[in-house]
Amino acid sequence: MLKTSVAKKITMALSGLFLVVFILVHLGINLTLLLPGKETFEKAVHFMATNPFIRIMEPILFIAFIYHIIMGIYLELTNRSKRSVGYAKYDGSAVASWASRNMIWTGLFVLLFLIFHFYNYYIPFKTGHVESHYDLVTGLFDKWYYTLFYVLAFIALGIHLSHGFQSAFQSLGVPREKCLRFLKISGNIIALVVGLGFSIIAIYFYFN
Amino acid sequence: MKLTLKIWRQKSKNDKGKFVEYILDGVDGDMSFLEMLDFLNEKLINEGKEPVAFDHDCREGICGMCSLFINGQAHGPDKLTTTCQLHMRRFKDGDTIVIEPWRAEPFPVIKDLVVDRSAFDRIQQAGGYISVNTSGRTVDANTIPIPKKDADRAFDSATCIGCGACVATCKNASAMLFVAGRIGHLARLPQGRIEAADRVQKMVAAMDAEGFGSCTNTGACEVACPKGISLADIALLNREFIKAHL
Numbered sequence: 378m379l380k381t382s383v384a385k386k387i388t389m390a391l392s393g394l395f396l397v398v399f400i401l402v403h404l405g406i407n408l409t410l411l412l413p414g415k416e417t418f419e420k421a422v423h424f425m426a427t428n429p430f431i432r433i434m435e436p437i438l439f440i441a442f443i444y445h446i447i448m449g450i451y452l453e454l455t456n457r458s459k460r461s462v463g464y465a466k467y468d469g470s471a472v473a474s475w476a477s478r479n480m481i482w483t484g485l486f487v488l489l490f491l492i493f494h495f496y497n498y499y500i501p502f503k504t505g506h507v508e509s510h511y512d513l514v515t516g517l518f519d520k521w522y523y524t525l526f527y528v529l530a531f532i533a534l535g536i537h538l539s540h541g542f543q544s545a546f547q548s549l550g551v552p553r554e555k556c557l558r559f560l561k562i563s564g565n566i567i568a569l570v571v572g573l574g575f576s577i578i579a580i581y582f583y584f585n
Numbered sequence: 586m587k588l589t590l591k592i593w594r595q596k597s598k599n600d601k602g603k604f605v606e607y608i609l610d611g612v613d614g615d616m617s618f619l620e621m622l623d624f625l626n627e628k629l630i631n632e633g634k635e636p637v638a639f640d641h642d643c644r645e646g647i648c649g650m651c652s653l654f655i656n657g658q659a660h661g662p663d664k665l666t667t668t669c670q671l672h673m674r675r676f677k678d679g680d681t682i683v684i685e686p687w688r689a690e691p692f693p694v695i696k697d698l699v700v701d702r703s704a705f706d707r708i709q710q711a712g713g714y715i716s717v718n719t720s721g722r723t724v725d726a727n728t729i730p731i732p733k734k735d736a737d738r739a740f741d742s743a744t745c746i747g748c749g750a751c752v753a754t755c756k757n758a759s760a761m762l763f764v765a766g767r768i769g770h771l772a773r774l775p776q777g778r779i780e781a782a783d784r785v786q787k788m789v790a791a792m793d794a795e796g797f798g799s800c801t802n803t804g805a806c807e808v809a810c811p812k813g814i815s816l817a818d819i820a821l822l823n824r825e826f827i828k829a830h831l
């Protein structure tokens with residue numbers, strides 16, 4: 378079944394939506410950083426590290442990420458090969474949104490961020506030499522260039538989702554006549570919440 | 586008005602091709618875009634030069650033969666309009682107009698602005714039909730009652746003229762809107778339901794085999810389509826595809 382372009386696109390949508398659920402949970406945990414005291418965040422981290430359901434979901438999340446990235450790049454490359462002689466003049470903005478035309482670039486920027494994110498947080502978290510998770514997370518925002526990179530990455534993800542969320546439901550065949558307005562609005566809200574939510578945390582700790 | 590035309594010239598399928606610039610004076614705002622090209626060709630013929638080859642037939646927006654990527658847009662700047670319906674009053678004196686053929690691997694250029702769109706015919710033949718016995722005892726289609734809403738939606742999808750603007754404008758050169766128009770036409774009618782599962786699989790397979798790209802839901806096709814075929818039909822195609830596999 379995975380042979381056809383339509384089936385590939387459906388798996389792209391499923392992996393994408395799974396990542397959306399993950400990112401919303403992740404945001405929920407991170408927002409506890411803004412609560413007074415360090416305990417709530419430490420408790421939330423402890424909960425995530427010990428909860429059996431989350432432990433089962435972690436490898437699945439890994440697979441979803443890797444699948445989404447590889448399939449996204451693969452589809453982009455094959456689609457590019459379908460027009461070996463390009464147009465001298467092509468007015469892309471007249472027919473489609475910037476976000477929809479640049480999914481690969483917003484995606485790749487998020488990937489670049491993920492690599493740093495792994496190096497800075499995930500590996501220290503997992504290797505277990507962390508005194509305070511709170512200090513590790515907030516400490517990196519001391520540097521302006523890290524904060525800026527972080528904010529840009531989440532703006533990119535917000536743009537990715539402003540098209541991606543609605544697009545995923547289209548790929549899954551949800552009737553457009555009935556649901557388009559709802560999906561577009563909720564997609565934009567999710568994009569905004571994710572983009573702003575993570576950015577606000579970073580900016581808050583840069584100034585405090 | 587006086588125009589500068591940058592037109593893609595290519596002698597044959599295997600020729601490399603290049604843009605050639607023409608200055609055309611005396612263009613009237615009431616000319617259609619194709620009449621403007623006729624006017625240019627008359628001039629070229631009088632000068633003993635090779636006229637520009639371009640596709641056309643009905644010249645009233647129903648056959649789907651005319652094509653042309655005009656200033657970066659399929660069928661030019663107007664919505665719901667084929668190139669034969671585009672008029673020169675849309676342009677200004679002194680304008681430069683870039684005219685290119687549809688660009689997509691499955692639509693090879695045959696000559697100048699003419700491309701081979703027979704890939705669409707082969708997709709159509711893979712499943713874009715219903716099987717009925719036409720031995721003389723054919724049941725009149727009107728004996729099967731169909732809700733007006735469904736009939737109207739099916740008809741909307743059936744208005745596709747197969748011009749290929751969807752493929753030409755799509756950044757992925759995807760033919761999903763074309764195929765979705767076929768699916769949208771037949772899947773909404775009781776006569777089409779019978780072979781629906783088979784049809785969607787065969788047409789998608791044929792679309793892939795012809796070498797079209799995959800859909801990323803940018804919606805460019807819907808904007809470029811001269812007949813207003815909707816992205817809702819692509820959602821329906823996806824739905825039919827999933828149903829066929831469950």
Ligand code: HEM
Pocket residue numbers: 386389390391392393394396397400445446449450452453480481483484485487488491534537538540541542544545546548800801802
């Ligand atoms: C990590 C690097 C990432 C890359 C390289 C990437 C790449 C892509 C690409 C190229 C597409 C378009 C594919 C298509 O439309 O056929 C896409 C779609 C999508 N992505 Fe990502 N992405 C990444 C991360 C994410 C993340 C973190 C999320 C969610 C939090 C996400 C959610 C989505 C969604 C919902 C879609 C829409 C699927 C659809 O249209 O059916 N992506 N991604």
Ligand code: FES
Pocket residue numbers: 640641642643644645646647648649650651667668669670
């Ligand atoms: S020539 Fe028939 S649609 Fe334009």
